[in-house]
Amino acid sequence: RKEVEQDPGPFNVPEGATVAFNCTYSNSASQSFFWYRQDCRKEPKLLMSVYSSGNEDGRFTAQLNRASQYISLLIRDSKLSDSATYLCVVNLYSGGGADGLTFGKGTHLIIQP
């Protein structure tokens, strides 16, 4: 059974604060990992890929913990424009099937002034 789990939130965070949320996945052999951002009623858009060594893009840091089977997203100095739903995406299967790209249900983040 495919499983990518996220805390749905909402996370209410004051502007300027640091916020982090995780996403757990079920298959230890999973390969690709991504964070997508989705604004209300809009299409998801790639925020960043998640690499084994961790990666940073401006105020955003993504990390992968294979031992505990989760990925994380850290947002520093949060802006009002960061308010959105953040979707975790994992390729759950490492062999054979091509149906393993699975989306989490998303974490809703609200940045408050």
Next chain:
Amino acid sequence: EAQVTQNPRYLITVTGKKLTVTCSQNMNHEYMSWYRQDPGLGLRQIYYSMNVEVTDKGDVPEGYKVSRKEKRNFPLILESPSPNQTSLYFCASSFTTTGTTSQSWDTQYFGPGTRLTVL
């Protein structure tokens, strides 16, 4: 401009009236996929296609059909729509890499969405 287009963007129809939602991408992607998004359920995959003439069921294929006759197009067909198919639909495409024991996906590019209401 690299993009995925969907049409129509909004559609209100009645039960049983066949409809097609078109999806087209101009990035020469092999992989295309259809999702529906419902409150509290997140994105659920309906069908996907690894390449021309290669399609397969996702998590919620019942009531839907697809075809992939050309690389750029991946229409979603509802032969006899029902009210439980009222949803927000997204088409997506990407490059993929097939290894000997694994499948990996590049960035998924999504269309703008089609909001379907079946009365």
